[in-house]
Amino acid sequence: MSAPAEENYELSVTRHIAAPPERVWQVMTERQTEWWCPKPWRAEIIEQDFVAGGRSAMMFKGPDGEEMPQEGIFLEVTTGKRFVSTDACQRDADGNWQPSGPFMIGSWEIEAEESNGVRGTRYTATARHWTQEAHDQHKEMGFEDGWGACADQLVKLCKN
Known part of the structure; x- marks a missing residue:
């Protein structure tokens, strides 16, 4: 049983991608540097060990030399799903x-979906926060625009 979204201090974005789940998964996991940050920022992969307990380390780099380290661990990896x-x-x-x-705890998941007669994949990225304050801070930082831009970049890569 999961708690309601409001108790998880949850933010999420979703997109329909006109590509099969296998293609979307491949792009999500093998081409992160091309979609993980909203441009003009970019992600530099330090280590992505896609197993539960594996290291997830990146450096976000801004257009003016800014650097923002991203360090964490994978809690779950279900190949082809999330x-x-x-x-x-x-x-x-x-x-x-x-x-x-x-x-936060971040979750990126996909599933086969048909939307308006187009077969493809439903992509959902979710951020769950420990507190209302962290939730609100992430929202004010531009969660919808930032994670939405990343989702749009993923969509574009999957179509090519």
């Missing part, structure tokens, strides 16, 4: 788990 990660903990240099200032 991956879930969090920034609530990370491994230190010795490989030990350490708590980290949690901001």
Whole structure:
């Protein structure tokens, strides 16, 4: 049983992608540098170990030299369906788990869908926050525009 979205302090974006789930999954996991950040920002992959407990580390780089590290772990990876990660903990240099200032649990999932007679894939990206304050902060940072731009970039890549 899952809690209602409002209790999870949840934000999400969804898109219909006119491509089969296999194609969408391949682009989601193998071409993250091309869609993960809203342009003109870009994502540099440090490590993406797509297994539960695997490291998820990237550096977001801005057009004016800004850098924003993204460090976390995968909580779940169901190949071809979804991956879930969090920034609530990370491994230190010795490989030990350490708590980290949690901001969210992110979930990216896909499923086959037909929309207006077009077969394809339903993509949903969700951010669940620990507090209302973190939820509101993420929303004010431009969640809808930012994650929406990433979803649109994914859509475009999957069509090509």
